Amino acid sequence: MESLELKAQLERKELELNSLLEITQSINNNVPEESLYKIFNFTLRANLNIKKLALFVFDEVWNCKVNFGTKKNFNKLKLDDRFTLIKNVHRMDEFEECEFHEFDLVIPVSHKSDTLALVFVGGLSNNINNERDDSIKFIQALSNIIVVAVENKKLVRKQLTQEAFRKELEIASDVQQFLFPERLPFTERLKMEASYLPHDLVGGDYYDYIPINRNQFLICVADVSGKGIPAALMMSNFQASLRTLLRQTPNLKEIVEALNYQVMENTKGEKFITFFGAIYDITLKTMVYVNAGHNPPILMDKKHGIRLLEEGSTVLGAMNPLPFMNEGFVTDLDDFTLFAYTDGLTETINEDGEEFGMQALITYFMKNAGNDIRTIHQDIIVALDGFKGKNAYRDDITMLTCRVQQA
Numbered sequence: 001m002e003s004l005e006l007k008a009q010l011e012r013k014e015l016e017l018n019s020l021l022e023i024t025q026s027i028n029n030n031v032p033e034e035s036l037y038k039i040f041n042f043t044l045r046a047n048l049n050i051k052k053l054a055l056f057v058f059d060e061v062w063n064c065k066v067n068f069g070t071k072k073n074f075n076k077l078k079l080d081d082r083f084t085l086i087k088n089v090h091r092m093d094e095f096e097e098c099e100f101h102e103f104d105l106v107i108p109v110s111h112k113s114d115t116l117a118l119v120f121v122g123g124l125s126n127n128i129n130n131e132r133d134d135s136i137k138f139i140q141a142l143s144n145i146i147v148v149a150v151e152n153k154k155l156v157r158k159q160l161t162q163e164a165f166r167k168e169l170e171i172a173s174d175v176q177q178f179l180f181p182e183r184l185p186f187t188e189r190l191k192m193e194a195s196y197l198p199h200d201l202v203g204g205d206y207y208d209y210i211p212i213n214r215n216q217f218l219i220c221v222a223d224v225s226g227k228g229i230p231a232a233l234m235m236s237n238f239q240a241s242l243r244t245l246l247r248q249t250p251n252l253k254e255i256v257e258a259l260n261y262q263v264m265e266n267t268k269g270e271k272f273i274t275f276f277g278a279i280y281d282i283t284l285k286t287m288v289y290v291n292a293g294h295n296p297p298i299l300m301d302k303k304h305g306i307r308l309l310e311e312g313s314t315v316l317g318a319m320n321p322l323p324f325m326n327e328g329f330v331t332d333l334d335d336f337t338l339f340a341y342t343d344g345l346t347e348t349i350n351e352d353g354e355e356f357g358m359q360a361l362i363t364y365f366m367k368n369a370g371n372d373i374r375t376i377h378q379d380i381i382v383a384l385d386g387f388k389g390k391n392a393y394r395d396d397i398t399m400l401t402c403r404v405q406q407a
Contacts, residue, residue: 024145033150033153036146036149036150037055037065037066037146039146040055040066040142040143040146041053041066041068043142044139044142045068047138048124048135048138048139049123050069050121050122050123050124051069051122051123052068052069052070052102052103052120052121052122052123053066053067053068053069053103053119053120053121053122054066054067054070054074054100054103054119054120055067055117055118055119055120055143056074056079056083056117056118056119056120057116057117057147057150058084058115058116058117059154061078062078062079062083062084062118064076064077069122069123070102070103070122071102072099072102074120077099079118082095083106083118084115086106086108086115086118087108087110087115088108089105089106089107089108089136090105090106091104091105092104092105092106092120100120102122103120103121103122104121104122104123104124105120105121105122105124105136106118106119106120106121107119107120107121107136107139107140107143109140109143109144109147110144111144111147111148111151116144116147116148116151117143117147119139119140119143121139124136180194180196180206180207180208181194181207181208181209181210184209185209188405189282189404189405189406190217190282190402190403190404190405191373191402191403191405192209192219192373192400192401192402192403193373193374193376193377193399193400193401194207194398194399194400194401195377195381195397195398195399196396196397196398197344197381197393197396197397197398198396199227199344199393199394199395199396199397204223204224204225204226204227204231204232204234204235204396205221205222205223205224205235205342205344205396205397205398206220206221206222206223206224206235206238206239206398207219207220207221207222207340207398207400208220208239208242209402210242210243210246212246212250212279215281215282215283215284216250216279216280216281216282217279217280218246218252218277218278218279219277219278219280219338219340219400219402220242220275220276220277220278220340221275221276221294221297221340221341221342221398221400222235222238222273222274222275222276222294223273223274223294223342223343223344223396223398224238224271224272224273225271225272225273226271227396230271231271234263234266234267234271234273235273237262237266238259238262238263238273241258241259241262242255242259242277245258245259250279252277252278252279252288252289252290252327253290253325253327255277256275256277256290256292256312256313256316256322256325257321257322257325259273259275259316260292260313260316260317260320260321260322261320261321263316263317264316264317264318264319264320266317267317269317269318269319271317272293272315272316272317272318273292273315273316273317274292274293274294274295274315274316274342274343275290275291275292275293275294275315275316276289276290276291276292276294276295276296276297276309276312276340277289277290278290278297278309278338280333280402280404282404282406285331285332285333285334285406286329286330286331286333287299287328287329287330287333288327288328288329289309289311289312289327289328289329289330290311290312290313290325290326290327290328291309291310291311291312291313291328292312292313292314292315292316292322293312293313293314293315293316294312294342295341295342295343295345295346295358296308296309296310296358297309297338297339297340297341298338298339298340298361298362298365299330299336299337299338300336300337300338300339300365300369301333301334301335301336301337302335303332306362306365306366306369307330309328309330309338310328311326311327311328312325312326312327312328313325313326333404334404334406335404335405335406336403336404337369337373337401337402337403338401338402338403339361339365339376339399339400339401340399340400340401340402341361341397341398341399341400342395342396342397342398343395344393344394344395344396344397344398345361345380345384345397345398345399346358346360346361347394347395348384348387348388348391348393348394348397349388349391349394350387350388350389350391351388351389351390351391356383356384356387356388360383360387361380364379364380364383373401373403376401377399377401380399384397
């Protein structure tokens with residue numbers, strides 16, 4: 001009699017071992033999660049003759065992945081906090097007012113210190129040969145293999161998604177770098193300096209210097225609503241459009257109106273761009289500019305002191321046609337410094353919730369307008385860093401300074 005029982009136990013152990021090996025092979029063959037849960041279902045019902053089972057797996061919330069043999073459908077049931085704290089096997093009669101009284105036991109599945117799953121079972125054998133304890137151990141082993149395999153699949157998917165996103169960010173960052181001019185002029189007559197401090201890897205700021213002919217050049221600063229890859233791609237399209245239009249016409253008003261139309265067509269009014277563009281004529285000593293909803297650049301010269309360049313229109317891409325359009329026109333402009341920037345500069349917040357503001361810039365330039373333009377940028381960056389304190393920068397910051405000194 002004992003030999004027959006021993007033989008039955010050996011056959012059962014062999015069957016369980018083969019089942020575990022089969023599942024391991026399935027995992028190595030990268031079968032889908034649904035297939036793993038089906039194997040789990042079939043193996044327990046076939047090997048242990050379990051009558052009732054519900055497997056709950058934790059993935060931010062507890063979800064029922066396998067359910068059979070019960071009167072009640074547990075697939076949409078949410079576990080209460082009592083069960084999420086279970087670390088050991090419990091009989092279900094230990095819980096009062098419980099929706100799981102159809103089952104005999106709840107078996108936790110743990111990995112390290114975390115409970116990954118709970119297996120509710122009913123109909124396990126319970127004889128003197130400790131078959132019930134063996135069954136519980138097998139359920140735990142099988143569940144652990146399945147649940148950890150599923151967790152690993154999720155982790156791999158997450159890593160692949162993050163890697164793909166990282167590559168997209170790198171591409172978008174490279175795209176954005178191509179937006180900026182490779183070199184800016186720095187001669188006795190014309191000096192330019194730019195600083196770009198991105199809030200994230202990819203931002204939505206843009207600045208440019210575009211020579212038109214021997215006497216004229218365009219400078220501009222722009223900022224697209226939103227950040228990340230869409231903003232970088234949108235600004236790349238904007239730059240291409242601007243350069244194409246500038247080859248077709250030197251009329252800044254017509255260029256801005258065409259840019260507004262293209263932004264509107266591309267974004268359907270869901271995003272907009274603030275833009276400041278100016279064309280300076282070295283021979284005529286004139287500057288034509290349009291400010292389309294952008295922070296007003298600061299123009300400084302000895303004859304007129306400090307002026308804010310505010311003439312223009314509203315943001316680009318919000319409505320077509322633009323509700324109004326004005327060109328700013330500055331004459332008798334020979335020796336001057338123009339400082340343009342994006343709102344990330346003036347909207348930097350300190351620990352008291354106060355903005356850096358435009359007045360701080362004006363105050364600085366009232367005292368230091370004649371400083372070397374590279375020194376100007378360094379001074380402002382240092383002032384911003386000290387002003388914000390422990391706060392992080394909330395937005396991209398772009399500064400573009402142009403200084404013309406007539407020979």
